[in-house]
Amino acid sequence: MQVLDATWFSEPHPGSNSAISFKTKRLLHSEKTPFQTIDIYETTDWGNLMVIDGCVMLTTRDNFLYHEMMAHPAMFTHPRAKRVVIIGGGDCGTLREVLKHEEVEEAVQCDIDERVTRLAEQYFPELCASNHDPRAKLLFDDGIKFMAEATPESLDIIIVDSTDPVGPAEGLFNRAFYQSCLRALKSGGILVQQSESPLVHLPLITAMRTQMKGAGFHALRTLCFPQPCYPSGWWSCTMARKSVDLNSFRERGAATKKFETRYYNVDIHRAALANPEFMKQAFSE
Numbered sequence: 001m002q003v004l005d006a007t008w009f010s011e012p013h014p015g016s017n018s019a020i021s022f023k024t025k026r027l028l029h030s031e032k033t034p035f036q037t038i039d040i041y042e043t044t045d046w047g048n049l050m051v052i053d054g055c056v057m058l059t060t061r062d063n064f065l066y067h068e069m070m071a072h073p074a075m076f077t078h079p080r081a082k083r084v085v086i087i088g089g090g091d092c093g094t095l096r097e098v099l100k101h102e103e104v105e106e107a108v109q110c111d112i113d114e115r116v117t118r119l120a121e122q123y124f125p126e127l128c129a130s131n132h133d134p135r136a137k138l139l140f141d142d143g144i145k146f147m148a149e150a151t152p153e154s155l156d157i158i159i160v161d162s163t164d165p166v167g168p169a170e171g172l173f174n175r176a177f178y179q180s181c182l183r184a185l186k187s188g189g190i191l192v193q194q195s196e197s198p199l200v201h202l203p204l205i206t207a208m209r210t211q212m213k214g215a216g217f218h219a220l221r222t223l224c225f226p227q228p229c230y231p232s233g234w235w236s237c238t239m240a241r242k243s244v245d246l247n248s249f250r251e252r253g254a255a256t257k258k259f260e261t262r263y264y265n266v267d268i269h270r271a272a273l274a275n276p277e278f279m280k281q282a283f284s285e
Contacts, residue, residue, distance in 0.1 A: 009041055009049065011056050013231045016200045020056065028123060035113045039071060040123050040253055046229070049115040050091065056229045059154055059245065060124065061066075063093055066194075067127070069225045070237050071097035073272065074192045077239065077249040081156035082106070085184075087143035089161030090116030093127040098159070098232065099135060100259040107136050114140040144177055150184035158185065160193040173208055178215035191217065191240040198224055199232040206227045206282050212240045221246040223272040225263070249274060254265050 004010060010021040024045045029040040039051040056068070071094050075081055081106040084098050085161020090111035100109050111117060117138065121128045130136055140147070147158070158181050162173075173193075181191050191212070195205050209220055217240035228236035239246050255264040275283070 002214055009043075009051065010245035011054060013049070013200065016269070017229070020231070022049055022056075022059070022229075024049070029119060033113050033115045036275050038115060038119060040119060043284065049229075050119070050124070055211050058091055058093070058124070059229050060126075062228050063091075063124075063127065064262045065227050066227055066235065067097050068261050069223060069272070070094045070159055070161055070192060070194060071100075072254070072261065073223055073237070073249070073269055074159065074190045074239055076254045076269065077246055078156055078188070078190055079250070081190075083155050084093045084108070084157045084159065085147075085155055086111065086159045087111075089125070089159065090114075090118040091124060091127050092117060092131055092160045093124075094132040094159055095136060097261075098157075099130040099133050104135055107133075108139060109136070110139040110141055110143045110146045110156070112140065112142055112212055144180075146177065147177065147180040147184060149278045150180065152198040153186045155184045156186055157187050158189070158191050160191070161220065162194060173204075175214045176211050178217065178240075182216045185242070188241070188244050190246070193238050193240070195222060195238040197230060197232040197234055198206055198222070198276075199234055200232055200258060200278070201231075202282055205236065205238070209238065209283065216242060219245045220283075221273060222275065222283070223277070224279075225268075225272060 004021055007024055008021045009024050010019050012019040024041045024043050025228055036053050041049040043049050049059050050057040080103050084104055084107045086094055087200045088111055089109050095107055095109045123258040146154050219241040222236050222238045251266055254269055275277050
């Protein structure tokens, strides 16, 4: 059995008694902000690696899976999303994907820690390619406060691109926050929340869906996708709407999209709407 030495970064997952490791070349940057500790490594095979409070956030090699699935299913489900808000998402990858849609008139990204964005600009510049798009607005503030103060019925899509539900992100997974989101959404608007691993965090997903329903979201869909750098290698996002179902989307638009993606396409969207039996049972579907 090979023993990992100090050249490997490892993130243990106590909840599943497993871990993920990346062989590193060097530590590029490390700092403690007022909110969290951010480390950036150069790896041998996965490009640069961002770690926050000891948890892997993204790698150069596989981040497109997450960012595309956080953005495009909702964007193609909504008939025409003009105003989008991203809560969190400081690495700016989801913002980049949202702004690929020409119908978007304004995309606001609100992340509490400006240093995440500034380090992404330095070490993941490809994710920040749309930061200077005139439709983009970068705010560095408390996302919970931002949504509580949002103008009622002013937004088409809200994407909660948060870290795990601990520390600064803990308040982004409860009924009060979802009620703020529902109030800010226009009729037919969509909330998207990163919802962790179906294999490792299923109780959290079911609890989160219960909180969404309690806030007034009655149409829910949890979409799964591969994510090698996260626990179990399998991740999800959950879309929520007040009433209009989330089973149909603009398939023709997705099939003829005018921009490039590496994972998302019309067939991936159709497939992601299907859940395995254990998830259906957990969601009582």
